[in-house]
Amino acid sequence: MCHVFAGQDPERYASQTRRLRLNGQSTSIRLENSFWAILDQIAASEGVTTPHFISTLHSEVIELRGEPKNFTSLLRCACLKFLEISSNQHAASIAAE
Template identity: 70%
Template sequence: MCQIFAGQDPDNYASETRSMRLNGYSTSIRLEAAFWRVLDDIAAREGVTVPQFIAKLHDEVIELRGETRNFTSLLRCACLIHLDRGGEVARAREAA
C-alpha cells in the first residue's frame, strides 16, 4: 500500500514559492508543486491567472471569516475539494 505513496516522484512534494499581491501587499506563498498544478487547473477553468484566483479566494475568506488564519492550508484544502469534485463528476458520468 505505501509504495503508491512512498514511491511518488519527489518533484510532486518539492516546495515551490510564488510571489503575488494580496490586498495590495506583496507576499509569497509556499506550496508543494502538486498543489500548484491543481491551482493552475482551477484558475484556468475559472479563466483567470493563479494570482487572480488566489486573491479572489483570499478576499472571499476575509469577507466570510474576517481573517485568513493558515491561508496555505486553506489553499491545500481547496485543491482537495477541487479534486474530490472532479471525482464526483467522473462517478456521475460512469453511473449515467
Template identity: 65%
Template sequence: MCRMFAGQDPERYELETRSMRLNGQSTSIRLEKSFWRILDEIAANEDVTTPAFVSKLHGEVLELHGEPKNFTSLLRCTCLVWQDAQNAPQTDQIAAE
C-alpha cells in the same frame, strides 16, 4: 502499501514559492508543486491567472470568515475540495438519462 506513497517522484512534493498580491499586499506563498499544478488547473478552468484566482479566494474568505489562520492550508484544502468535486458522480447527467 507505503511503497506506493514513498516511491512517488520527489518533484511532486518539492516546495515552490510564488510571489503575488493579496488585497494589494505583496506576499509569497510556498506550496508543494503538486498543489500549484492543481491551483493552475482551477484558475485555467475559471479563465483567470493563478494569482488572480488565489487573490479572489482570499478576498472571499475574508468576507465569510475573516483572516484565515493558515492560508496555505486553506489553499491545499481548496485543491482537495476541487478534486473531490471533479471525481463526484455527475447527478445531473445521471438524472437526465
C-alpha cells in the same frame, strides 16, 4: 500499498515559493508543486491566472470568515475540495452512461 505513495517523484512534493499580490499587498506563498499544479488547474478552469484566483479566494474568505489564520492550509484544502468535486462529477458522469 505504500509503494504507490512512497514511490512518487520527489518533484511532486518539493516546495516552491511564488510571489503574488493579495488585496494589493505583495506576499509569498510556499506550497508543494502538486498543490501549485492543482491551483493552476483550478485557475485555468475559471479562465483566470493563478494569482488572480488566489487573490479572489483570499478576498472571499475575508468577506465570509475574516482573515484566515493559515491561508496556505486553506489553499491546500481548496485543492482537496476541487479534487473531491471533480471526482464526484466524474463518478456521476460514469453512472449516467
